[in-house]
Amino acid sequence: MDEWIENVVEVESNIGSYPNPGTKVFQYGTSGIRYNSEHLDHVQHRMGMLVALRSIHLKSAAVGLMITASHNPQDDNGIKLIDPQGEMLDSSWEVYATELANAPNNQDVCAMLINIASKYNIDKSYIPRVYIGRDTRNSGKRLLEAVLCGVKAFKSNVEDFGIITTPMLHFFVRCYNTNYSYGQPNEHSYYTKLTNSFKTLRKMCLDLKNYSPIIEFDGANGVGALKMKDAITYLEDSLVINMHNDDILNTEKLNYKCGADFVKSNQCPPTGMTIKPHSKYVSVDGDADRIVYSFIDENNKFYLLDGDRIATLVAGYIKDLFIDSGLDVNVGLVQTAYSNGNSTKYVTEKLKVPVACVPTGVKYLHHKANDYDVGIYFEANGHGTILFKDAIRELIRNQSAIEKDEAMSLALKKLICIMDMTNETVGDAYSDMLIVESVLCERGWSISDWYKTYSDLPNRLTKVTVKDRNTFETGDAERICIKPEGLQGIIDSIVSKYSMGRSFVRPSGTEDLVRIYAEADTQFNADKLAVEVATAVYDIADGVGKKPE
Numbered sequence: 001m002d003e004w005i006e007n008v009v010e011v012e013s014n015i016g017s018y019p020n021p022g023t024k025v026f027q028y029g030t031s032g033i034r035y036n037s038e039h040l041d042h043v044q045h046r047m048g049m050l051v052a053l054r055s056i057h058l059k060s061a062a063v064g065l066m067i068t069a070s071h072n073p074q075d076d077n078g079i080k081l082i083d084p085q086g087e088m089l090d091s092s093w094e095v096y097a098t099e100l101a102n103a104p105n106n107q108d109v110c111a112m113l114i115n116i117a118s119k120y121n122i123d124k125s126y127i128p129r130v131y132i133g134r135d136t137r138n139s140g141k142r143l144l145e146a147v148l149c150g151v152k153a154f155k156s157n158v159e160d161f162g163i164i165t166t167p168m169l170h171f172f173v174r175c176y177n178t179n180y181s182y183g184q185p186n187e188h189s190y191y192t193k194l195t196n197s198f199k200t201l202r203k204m205c206l207d208l209k210n211y212s213p214i215i216e217f218d219g220a221n222g223v224g225a226l227k228m229k230d231a232i233t234y235l236e237d238s239l240v241i242n243m244h245n246d247d248i249l250n251t252e253k254l255n256y257k258c259g260a261d262f263v264k265s266n267q268c269p270p271t272g273m274t275i276k277p278h279s280k281y282v283s284v285d286g287d288a289d290r291i292v293y294s295f296i297d298e299n300n301k302f303y304l305l306d307g308d309r310i311a312t313l314v315a316g317y318i319k320d321l322f323i324d325s326g327l328d329v330n331v332g333l334v335q336t337a338y339s340n341g342n343s344t345k346y347v348t349e350k351l352k353v354p355v356a357c358v359p360t361g362v363k364y365l366h367h368k369a370n371d372y373d374v375g376i377y378f379e380a381n382g383h384g385t386i387l388f389k390d391a392i393r394e395l396i397r398n399q400s401a402i403e404k405d406e407a408m409s410l411a412l413k414k415l416i417c418i419m420d421m422t423n424e425t426v427g428d429a430y431s432d433m434l435i436v437e438s439v440l441c442e443r444g445w446s447i448s449d450w451y452k453t454y455s456d457l458p459n460r461l462t463k464v465t466v467k468d469r470n471t472f473e474t475g476d477a478e479r480i481c482i483k484p485e486g487l488q489g490i491i492d493s494i495v496s497k498y499s500m501g502r503s504f505v506r507p508s509g510t511e512d513l514v515r516i517y518a519e520a521d522t523q524f525n526a527d528k529l530a531v532e533v534a535t536a537v538y539d540i541a542d543g544v545g546k547k548p549e
């Protein structure tokens with residue numbers, strides 16, 4: 001074992017070209033590793049080796065490696081690793097990713113890989129299979145070379161899909177490992193599967209009422225824009241997509257004042273396009289795994305329909321379809337502490353769908369959603385999907401084949417369409433858009449009809465930089481702050497002064513800072529509550545820079 005790995009690392013992998021300059025500390029966090037791309041060559045090289053080893057461990061299952069920094073600025077880049085069912089890398093291996101990225105020298109890298117190989121008793125006769133994709137960032141091509149060097153050292157079968165969205169790569173990985181029952185690992189199969197089921201459902205919708213198929217699409221000047229242009233040829237006339245922020249050649253524009261993260265964080269329309277009252281705006285992020293909707297009214301007031309809204313829309317619709325189909329299926333929704341309190345109330349009280357709350361990060365939501373027959377999960381920022389248990393999928397298809405009752409049969413057919421247009425591996429802006437458009441059309445709703453289903457509690461998300469965010473520890477799905485000691489007591493007493501107040505703090509997993517979330521009866525109060533709690537964090541945890549105001 002030792003000799004094998006030593007040979008791979010020291011001879012085959014060209015490791016001498018990828019030294020760790022030792023200037024930065026990396027962490028495989030909420031969603032992989034992200035950093036300024038200048039510091040990432042050795043990281044990508046090592047992740048290439050790790051992912052190949054993971055495939056060998058999993059007996060030649062295809063695993064994925066996506067080179068992206070999602071909604072971060074153009075200068076950043078990073079990596080997301082994908083496990084065989086298209087889900088995110090198992091958390092037990094995240095630790096190795098972090099350790100390897102930080103290993104000071106090549107001998108350490110070698111020793112760590114030997115450790116992993118012997119811990120899992122890895123059988124080196126398996127040939128690894130690695131699927132690779134990247135977003136539109138300039139640095140992607142250079143970092144790809146580093147990844148390839150690492151991956152090929154293990155004599156892997158490598159498939160480089162070039163520039164694709166993150167969810168496409170997740171989909172492709174699942175296709176291979178399900179022996180292609182999920183689809184073929186190529187873009188044509190992806191578009192065809194998702195779009196055909198969308199078009200089939202659209203034909204069942206006879207009365208559009210207030211629904212409009214026109215979408216103003218904000219592509220964040222990234223891969224989402226590039227791929228939407230391809231998708232349009234598959235959609236034909238089922239949707240009218242007007243493209244904006246689709247300048248992928250001007251890479252410094254990526255995510256700049258546009259895209260899902262900008263719109264959600266700043267609670268304002270994307271720039272780079274004319275915003276017309278009551279038009280329907282769709283914004284995706286830099287790797288197209290997030291989506292939010294928005295519009296303005298005749299008074300230029302801005303309305304955001306974020307992940308919470310999408311989750312409630314989808315949960316209500318799916319629940320109704322199951323009622324109509326006569327099938328008794330448990331449908332549940334998974335949220336995080338960032339979900340608006342009124343969305344949780346609406347889902348539990350009005351839609352009567354159970355809600356679970358888990359820590360931030362799609363991996364936690366995805367995992368929890370598996371507890372339900374049909375689990376819907378969305379982060380408030382617009383990352384989410386629907387998971388159908390295999391047995392339920394089968395039940396729906398079998399029942400649909402024999403159902404005689406017309407109404408029940410129609411509901412089952414609609415459920416099949418929804419299943420087939422869902423990319424169940426991970427949040428997927430394209431798939432989610434098709435689902436939202438389907439439900440809006442079925443309901444006969446305009447975007448403002450959708451907005452009227454419930455009203456959000458005013459809220460504010462803010463952040464504070466502290467000396468060491470690792471001193472923070474949280475509990476109860478991040479709703480309680482355990483460390484620094486004493487902080488939770490202070491937060492409780494601040495919150496108690498506010499009507500409908502709620503606030504929590506947690507260290508970010510993607511940035512070096514602490515996030516503060518606050519909700520209250522008015523926007524003024526939510527803002528004020530956020531500042532008060534941010535100040536408490538700043539004071540107790542050695543805040544860095546300007547005091548919150």
Ligand SMILES: CC(=O)N[C@H]1[C@@H](OP(=O)(O)O)O[C@H](CO)[C@@H](O)[C@@H]1O
Nearest residue numbers: 030031361362379381508509510511
């Ligand atoms: C409040 C917030 O939106 N946090 C985001 C952000 O994580 P942080 O750990 O909060 O930095 O990035 C994650 C990856 O994209 C995403 O999963 C998560 O929801």
Ligand SMILES: [Mg+2]
Nearest residue numbers: 070285287289
């Ligand atoms: Mg993303």
